[in-house]
Amino acid sequence: MSLRIFNSQTKKKEEFLPLHEGKVGIYVCGITAYDVCHVGHARSAVVFDVITRYLRYRGYDVTYVKNFTDVDDKIIEKAQREKKGIAEISERYIREHDEDMAALGVARPTVTPRATEHIDGMIRLVAALIEKGLAYAVDGDVYYAVEKFPGYGKLSGRDLEDMLAGARIDVNDRKRNPYDFSLWKASKEGEPWWESPWGHGRPGWHLECSVMSQRYLGDTFDIHGGGEDLIFPHHENEIAQSEGATGRPLARYWVHNGFVRVNSEKMSKSLGNFFTIRDILKQYHPEVLRLFMLQSHYRSPVDFSDAALNDARQGMDRFYSTLKTIADLLAAGTGRAVSAGATSDKDWALTNHLQSLRERFTEAMDDDFNTARAIGCLFDTVRLLNASFTGKKVETSPAVLEQTGKILRDLGSVLGLLVEDPDPYLRLDREREAVKRGLAVAEIERLIADRRAAREAKEWQRADEIRKDLAAQGVILKDSPAATTWMIA
Numbered sequence: 001m002s003l004r005i006f007n008s009q010t011k012k013k014e015e016f017l018p019l020h021e022g023k024v025g026i027y028v029c030g031i032t033a034y035d036v037c038h039v040g041h042a043r044s045a046v047v048f049d050v051i052t053r054y055l056r057y058r059g060y061d062v063t064y065v066k067n068f069t070d071v072d073d074k075i076i077e078k079a080q081r082e083k084k085g086i087a088e089i090s091e092r093y094i095r096e097h098d099e100d101m102a103a104l105g106v107a108r109p110t111v112t113p114r115a116t117e118h119i120d121g122m123i124r125l126v127a128a129l130i131e132k133g134l135a136y137a138v139d140g141d142v143y144y145a146v147e148k149f150p151g152y153g154k155l156s157g158r159d160l161e162d163m164l165a166g167a168r169i170d171v172n173d174r175k176r177n178p179y180d181f182s183l184w185k186a187s188k189e190g191e192p193w194w195e196s197p198w199g200h201g202r203p204g205w206h207l208e209c210s211v212m213s214q215r216y217l218g219d220t221f222d223i224h225g226g227g228e229d230l231i232f233p234h235h236e237n238e239i240a241q242s243e244g245a246t247g248r249p250l251a252r253y254w255v256h257n258g259f260v261r262v263n264s265e266k267m268s269k270s271l272g273n274f275f276t277i278r279d280i281l282k283q284y285h286p287e288v289l290r291l292f293m294l295q296s297h298y299r300s301p302v303d304f305s306d307a308a309l310n311d312a313r314q315g316m317d318r319f320y321s322t323l324k325t326i327a328d329l330l331a332a333g334t335g336r337a338v339s340a341g342a343t344s345d346k347d348w349a350l351t352n353h354l355q356s357l358r359e360r361f362t363e364a365m366d367d368d369f370n371t372a373r374a375i376g377c378l379f380d381t382v383r384l385l386n387a388s389f390t391g392k393k394v395e396t397s398p399a400v401l402e403q404t405g406k407i408l409r410d411l412g413s414v415l416g417l418l419v420e421d422p423d424p425y426l427r428l429d430r431e432r433e434a435v436k437r438g439l440a441v442a443e444i445e446r447l448i449a450d451r452r453a454a455r456e457a458k459e460w461q462r463a464d465e466i467r468k469d470l471a472a473q474g475v476i477l478k479d480s481p482a483a484t485t486w487m488i489a
Helices: 039-057 073-082 086-103 115-131 207-217 228-246 277-281 286-294 306-332 345-366 371-386 398-414 422-437 441-456 460-472
Strands: 004-007 012-015 023-028 061-066 135-138 141-144 181-186 201-203 221-227 251-257 260-262 475-479 484-488
Touching: 004 251, 023 039, 023 207, 039 061, 039 086, 039 221, 039 251, 039 260, 039 277, 039 286, 039 398, 061 207, 073 086, 086 277, 115 135, 115 141, 115 181, 115 201, 115 207, 115 228, 141 228, 181 228, 207 221, 207 228, 221 228, 228 251, 277 286, 286 306, 286 371, 306 371, 306 398, 306 422, 306 484, 345 371, 345 398, 371 398, 422 441, 422 484, 441 460, 441 475, 441 484, 460 475
Parallel strands: 023 061, 023 221, 221 251
Antiparallel strands: 004 012, 135 141, 141 181, 181 201, 475 484
């Protein structure tokens, strides 16, 4: 089966055929560096991180470009409020963005260009558009004449009569058409500026991505991505600028992720309903946040809540508990940990499952990067393995145990999951959750030791009482052939 991608422009899944065999160019619109990143930013970052990881897993040489907007109205406003330069403001938030992405396990893109590094290219593009009759200057401002570009609206599916709604433009009598958008803005007093043929000014927001994608990926490249809120006007305007200048298609495939929602509304700073990445990572492991996002298809909205994050936490606990059990059994050795029944029907069932697991995982991801189905394949593996444990009896051979752990790790890493050691992951998760509930870790572990001693002494009633007392506090015990572990429900 070949990889198929839903193209936002054609509104259908299409076979992925890169422009150059074996190579893929991706451009994704990054943050405007005026504030810390929230969970909505995290979703886009994780989605395109996984897309890039998967393409590399499939053997492609990927060039992934993700920009920073470091000159913009919001940055200027913040700089003026704090009485600082825009470079200081943008540098602060780019640094904090990078820290958040590293904490979230998002690999650094191949290139991370900044708008201010490409002003000369933007000026050349504006001049080319004016020369082609697609743009016009008015007293130091330059506007794109949308009526001059026949394909305007082909990405969003709008026609010119619908364009005004939601557009990031100020309607004024300087424009020939109220739908025209800014390419170059004459500088106001106290604002940063660059020299241009139209006077001191700065670029419009849409302009930078056309220039930077062309600079690093060429006039036409494979995948252009971002959040679905960028379809109009930002990506629509990019198409007008780039294709108007070059006469060539900008991107072969347009990929857009759905919103993170809170109470059915898009998470955003403007609505004041956002949660920062760093605040969430104080409460949950980064892989929990990644799993929360990847359990839904990237084009679907995800509803953000503590309940959803706790479900994802329990899912990651199941994964890591399984990896720990595998490690403990292998460390114990076949003579002690694995019974003579290691070649049982359950062992054969798991062996057969593993033989097709990579194929089923790949089929899921080839279907428009269906991470939800891919994760389901991994959970199926965990369930099948755990079914082979009956009390202290293990019906899985050491070779199959080792193979199971390796394939879970390999495929999990494609999603940015299961990259930690199980012991520190589980210990940190338990401690974090216990603190939330006001429980003492030392007391929990003392009670588990007491229960273990009671079981060894065959005091079954006492052992059962301890289990029930812990369960009443939300502490769930799991007995495996290797050890007893615990988690917070």
